[in-house]
Amino acid sequence: MYSMNDKVSTRQVKLILILDMFSVSVLILPRVTVEVARQDGWILVIGGTLLAFLYSWFIAQLVKKFPEETFVDFSGHIVTRPIGMLLSLFILLFFILSAAIKIRIFGELTKQILLPDTPIEFIIISLLLICTYLSRKGYECRARVAEILFPITLIPLILILLFAIPKVEIPNLAPFFQLSWKEFFSGSYYVSLTYITLILLLFSNAFVQPPNKSGGICRTSLLVVGLLKLSTVVMTIAIFGAKGTQRQIWPVMTLMQVIHLPASFIERQEALMMIFWLNTVFSIVSGYLYFSSVIVTKMIKSNEQFYLVLPLLPFIYILSLYPSDIIEVYNWQQWLRRKIGPIFLIVIPFLLWLIAKIRKVGATSEEKK
């Protein structure tokens, strides 16, 4: 029977995770990898995804010990409540900042491509409002929206990749395996940081029925996202070549403009790209918003979660408009991803897992049997 208490199935969580992890980052991924490893950039995606598997293992092990609890609850159990609160507060700030950056990037690109005469504030506010609408409907509704959006989002992308196949020139990828080990590791490490959304698992596990499946959830969704990212990067490099890819700011966007769908009604493929884009950004931002409100609710021990989304909105709005131009936003994004991301993605889960193991807090697999 369907419950009223916001529980979702493992299948739904997988879909949410895939949508969330596969967001704006893929649009610049080819350029970033090519900058490090030239025509071998796609190898970094494999390395990065493998690293992400490793991170997700720690996260899964950690949340497995505390089924039906969010990060705010179990971090308190592991490292006493004040420190747990502090960590949650940092994550809250991280969520708000990430949401602001995602929205700003989205707004800039929408303005550039679709609505050159519309003020960006208008675009940002409208996106924020629908994200709020979704967050206030609860996690169950979010899961259902993800189920509907999943095919709508991925089918255009896969279609475009399919129709791009005739333009592929394999020589663009040769010579293979020219990158050094150092490049491989630093590049893979960087790519692995694009999977930062994995940390949403620290919170979402509390809503999954049955719990303790987070390992499998991570594996499947990472596999799907990894494959999609890999094929996108391979395609882009194979079509533009390493030099060509490096010159594009948004290589995947250019890819979409280059190819022509046979007998297409639409002259340019921006519409398809917009669908893909809006859906992923919408998904991730509403996810950040929802979990921010969860954190706030848990921190002030309120019962009324849905109203706590609203006070967060002004912060996100102001933060998203703070950077003066797209370059600055991009720098913020880089700083957040390179400097702050690893702390939440690797350090905190690992340390918490270690401390929990040493202090023997939380359920172990033996106890459950």
Added chain:
Amino acid sequence: MKILQQLFGSTIKRKKKEDHTHDNDNKVIVPLTASLNENIRQIENLFTDCEDVIKRRFPIGEEKKVWAYIIYVDSMADRQVVEQSVLYPLMVGVREVLPKIEDIQTSLLDFIKDGGMTTAEVKNIDNMNDVCNQVLSGDTVLMIDGYQQAIAISTKGFPNRGVEKPDTESVVRGSKEGFSESLRVNTVLIRRRIRDTKLKVKQKQAGIRSKTDIAIMYLEDIVRPKILEEVNQRLEDFKVDAILDSGHIEQLIQDDWKSPFPQIQITERPDKAASAILEGRIVIIVDNSPFVLLLPTTLNCFFQSSEDYYERWEIASFIRFIRYGAAFLATALPGLYIALTTYHLAMIPTNLMLSMAAAREGVPFPAIIEVLIMELAFELLREAGIRLPDPIGSTIGIVGGIIIGQAAVEANIVSPIIVIIVSLTAISSFAIPSHSLGVAFRLSKYMVIFLSSILGLYGFLISMLILIIHLSALKSFNIPYLAPYAALLPLYNNDYQDSLLRLPFFMKTKRPLFTRPDQRIRLRRKDPRKKK
């Protein structure tokens, strides 16, 4: 102020004038006594100025010592039944039977009930409230002097238009029967299709003044008990003056009153109601309404027409697909047109854009105004045409068609493309099998138009997202509205077979998610080794 207070005080006082015969819930609180004269006095008092109520006091037995009293509503009770099965045996028949009335005075009531009535449905009642209820619902009540009880004899026989073709859901193939206004006829139409003792018909009354009969029908072993409980609970939750149509019940028990989307399905077709019951859904029949409620409901249900299941699957699937397409067009087409023509001309193929620009030449309004003019004109036409008698209705159609289709274009007020767009949208909204869902899509169309006109394609996508979020959040009696497209549990994977496509009949071996999880098989081969 004082004067005001006095004024209001006095009106309040006047309103609170004690009603000694009825309580707050409009129940009759007058007691039923053993004295016939006292009872008659009370009934005469209750039914003062009700000239449609027929009352008669008459003696029973040869010596005419025992008096009886009969009361019924003219034409609501079948007069022939009253005369032949009640009055004749009592006034004539009783005199001829052996134990004389005078000898069995003590058990007279039971004697008459068991042996004096030649009708099947007879029951004892022991309070005045039931007496009034029975009389007003078309039964005949008999009282005998010396007893604190009365006998209710079922003599319902009010006029009814009978079983006719349904107006709203006509089909090319399938049964042509439609529900009518009589509750009993409607339950029979369903019972005839499901001859199972597990088909339960629970009746209750709603509306403290209208006292409308409501029947809840379901298959006991298939329905989800929790949903049944919830339905009963919600039906108990309100006290209302009158239930005049199933629409009243629908609005009182639905989940989300803010949503334009119907959360309970209505139908005029007994075969549809029967198939809903067989899928584990609950059917609520309301007296005086030919529209029957089916719940719980998903969006998908509204796209299923009963014809789909009688046709072969290729045809049905094709039509199903078209309906979903129509729903999309009915919501999205004008908005998409506005977004593309005002903001993203470059996205339209050049040749098409040129012909569109040529058509728009000389039109003084922006696209949004054009679309709104035409959409509102269409709504007006529809509303005007719907209430007129048929001959004038078609005139409206012709006049509207000429004025809007031709004259407006020739006068350069709107472009021909707009006419195409708006009429396509209108046709699409009528291609959805359910009228109420069509209206919901027609309403959301205006939101799409509005957002598309201010934010272009981006606004269009946002409006689509709003619709998706809204539909995802909706639930009908705890069943997600978007099932099976969203929120599908692995157990119910079969539900896809009856969604966008309607797969062959022999494949539909499982009932959909409305049923209890342990009662899902509905079709199996007698010999499992035989494969199709």
